[in-house]
Amino acid sequence: MLGVTKAAKNLSFRQGRVAENRWHRIFPDAVKSTEEEDIKLHVDFWHNGVGVDVKGNNLADEIWVEFINVNGNTGWMHGEAKYIAFDVPELRGFVRVERKDLLEWCKKNVEKTYTTKKDSYRKLYRRRGRKDCMTKITVNDLAEIDSYLLINYVSWIYDPLTNRRVQIKNSRNTNAVSL
Numbered sequence: 001m002l003g004v005t006k007a008a009k010n011l012s013f014r015q016g017r018v019a020e021n022r023w024h025r026i027f028p029d030a031v032k033s034t035e036e037e038d039i040k041l042h043v044d045f046w047h048n049g050v051g052v053d054v055k056g057n058n059l060a061d062e063i064w065v066e067f068i069n070v071n072g073n074t075g076w077m078h079g080e081a082k083y084i085a086f087d088v089p090e091l092r093g094f095v096r097v098e099r100k101d102l103l104e105w106c107k108k109n110v111e112k113t114y115t116t117k118k119d120s121y122r123k124l125y126r127r128r129g130r131k132d133c134m135t136k137i138t139v140n141d142l143a144e145i146d147s148y149l150l151i152n153y154v155s156w157i158y159d160p161l162t163n164r165r166v167q168i169k170n171s172r173n174t175n176a177v178s179l
Contacts, residue, residue, distance in 0.1 A: 019056025019087035020044055023094065025154045042079025053081035053099070060090045060139040065106060067124075072131030077103050083147075088139055091150060095139055098147040105145050110135045 023045060024030060030045040030052070037043050043051035053076050055063075063086055066075035076084070077099065084102060085094040115123045120136045142148055156165045 017056075019054050022087060022153060023052070023054045023085060026094075026151060041081070042076040043081045050083070051079075051081040052083045052085055052096075053079060054085045054087065054094075056087045058086045058088050060088055063088075063137050063139065063142065064134050065102065065137060066132065066134045067106075068131060068133035070127075070130050070132045075132070075134070077106070085151070086139075086142070091139065093150050093152040095142050096147075096149045096151055097142055097145045101145045101147045102142070105141070106135065106137075109141070110137075 020032075024032070027045070027047065030047050032045060033041070033043045033051070037051075041051065042053050044054045045052045055076075058064075065077060067077050069075045079099070081099050083096050084099050085096045087094055109122055111123045113123055114126055117125055117127075120134075122135060122137065122141075125134055125136070126132055156167055158164070159166045
């Protein structure tokens, strides 16, 4: 990736792995794809032969959809995954849609003009010096798609001493706290 530091690449890779680990905790029987399947088919996991591409590091109001990747090749929107699963921590889960449904939604709702990153909501955006093409949408846009499904995170963790599953204790409500 042109102009991207090694540290930025490593951070992006780690964030992707966190999302994949979350997905695998929900679906422990899912089979992790090979590196070649991940790169060429845009599939992270197989569920009985059905491919899922897991997308990490999403905000509810900023979900990036890739049509052409940074090298000018087809992006994950044109991959082989049946489903795209967006990790959205604000929702405490994944938003899963059928890739083809999302592609059809984009064809109808994304303006075919290039703009700046700041104005890229439902418009095309290409980073300077790169060959990619993407758009920004929101979780509310995804909710317009018939195949939309919210899949909650697990409510347990592995105890580091016993390696057994234990329930996560209720978190305290911090919304009312002022600093």
